[in-house]
Amino acid sequence: MSKGDALLAGEGLVLAHHDRAVVHGVSLGLRAGAVTALVGPNGSGKSTVLRSLARLHRPREGNVRVGERSVWGHSPLSGKEFARNVTLLTQQRPTPSGVSVRDVVSYGRYPYRTGWRGVDLEGGAAVERAMELTGVTAMADRGVDELSGGELQRVWLASCLAQQTSVLLLDEPTNHLDLRYQVEVLDVVRDLADDHDVAVGVVLHDLDHAAIIADEVVLLSEGRVVAAGGVRDVLTGEHLTRAYGVTVHVADDPVTGAIHCRPLGRHTPRPA
Numbered sequence: 001m002s003k004g005d006a007l008l009a010g011e012g013l014v015l016a017h018h019d020r021a022v023v024h025g026v027s028l029g030l031r032a033g034a035v036t037a038l039v040g041p042n043g044s045g046k047s048t049v050l051r052s053l054a055r056l057h058r059p060r061e062g063n064v065r066v067g068e069r070s071v072w073g074h075s076p077l078s079g080k081e082f083a084r085n086v087t088l089l090t091q092q093r094p095t096p097s098g099v100s101v102r103d104v105v106s107y108g109r110y111p112y113r114t115g116w117r118g119v120d121l122e123g124g125a126a127v128e129r130a131m132e133l134t135g136v137t138a139m140a141d142r143g144v145d146e147l148s149g150g151e152l153q154r155v156w157l158a159s160c161l162a163q164q165t166s167v168l169l170l171d172e173p174t175n176h177l178d179l180r181y182q183v184e185v186l187d188v189v190r191d192l193a194d195d196h197d198v199a200v201g202v203v204l205h206d207l208d209h210a211a212i213i214a215d216e217v218v219l220l221s222e223g224r225v226v227a228a229g230g231v232r233d234v235l236t237g238e239h240l241t242r243a244y245g246v247t248v249h250v251a252d253d254p255v256t257g258a259i260h261c262r263p264l265g266r267h268t269p270r271p272a
Helices: 046-053 079-083 101-112 123-134 149-162 179-196 207-213 237-244
Strands: 006-017 020-031 035-039 061-066 086-089 167-171 199-203 216-221 224-230 248-252 259-263
Touching: 006 046, 006 199, 020 035, 020 046, 020 061, 020 199, 020 216, 020 224, 035 046, 035 179, 035 207, 046 086, 046 167, 046 199, 079 086, 079 101, 086 149, 101 123, 101 149, 123 149, 123 179, 149 167, 149 179, 167 179, 179 199, 179 207, 207 259, 216 237, 224 237, 237 248
Parallel strands: 035 199, 035 216, 086 167, 167 199
Antiparallel strands: 006 020, 006 061, 216 224, 248 259
């Protein structure tokens, strides 16, 4: 597929928890070489949509497709076929005990292992490349239970990259990270799209992060799309105030030139 094609798409997704619909008719497509950010208040359905795109939440209505292949319904992709195309980094991952960084990164190679011995001829090179991209090569032989939260997050990201999929889904990858690791993770995400043509779908709470790395933004509120499109078309004061229920001021950051979003509370200083 050429750059710009939707490698992964959700079409008219209606998603429910038990008997209660929480997402209503959401459609979006993730394009090769582009970062699509899903933003919105808590409970807006961002992570639920992402899980549905990752084949972890079957829609009540609508469908998910990889290229022209359906994930649900007639002649769906097998689990292994899906895992060779799409990978997901969730918010919560376990911390294995007695396992090295290299071993954890190698977990990403499971869709490619064949035969009863699990042969994967290209696995070693893929693991080394993933560790290099995420800056964890120097800690390859350390136990993951010795790592900080930020280091462990990069290791799990490396595991996703070792899976060598054309689509990467990330659920709040900067959550609980300090400023340095936030910047490093966002830089890797942008590099994957720009240098490797990966289609990235990422849930973000920080609107300024979305403004910096995204090509397209989907703004959700109460399970519905408030606005979708380019960063400056979606991240407007009007749209954000409507979605979040608080006045949001939007202006260009004087340092980066990117949009800066500032919620205005009762105690927020105003110019005289």
